[in-house]
């Protein structure tokens with residue numbers, strides 16, 4: 001029998017999230033889910049996949065609305081891409097994970113991978129933009145280098161991501177949080 005709080009997450013379960021494997025789900029407390037944002041009808045051309053919702057995202061129950069989201073909106077605006085024109089989602093649906101708890105982050109993302117893949121297969125975006133190394137790793141486990149090696153390239157999605165009739169293009173860029181922390185990648189991200 002699932003703990004009562006988990007029963008509040010029917011969509012996560014329907015899409016295969018394995019909350020019992022997730023550190024945020026242990027003790028029956030599933031973190032707080034931030035649902036995928038897509039206001040269009042049918043399939044989006046572009047799906048952006050981040051890592052995990054932060055504190056602000058969890059408060060407002062929307063992905064990428066905190067400091068990383070503001071930088072992302074600015075960068076997308078400069079590239080002429082409206083936020084409303086893409087699907088915005090995260091590798092892990094729930095948060096927040098304390099900063100610096102990297103093992104926990106990995107475990108949350110791993111337990112949520114079936115949910116991420118199920119959602120992507122349901123919406124079938126043409127292009128997936130992996131934002132940050134965690135997102136790239138879950139979408140293309142066969143690639144072993146980091147973002148720097150793959151920026152700007154069209155990448156193959158993982159064998160277990162695509163389906164017989166859906167093979168999205170995959171591209172990757174730095175996570176805005178990395179740039180906000182003072183990573184030296186700002187110019188590169190803008191050129192992506």
Ligand code: URA
Nearest residue numbers: 050051052053063064
């Ligand atoms: N960082 C992410 O990866 N996703 C969010 O939704 C917010 C910050």
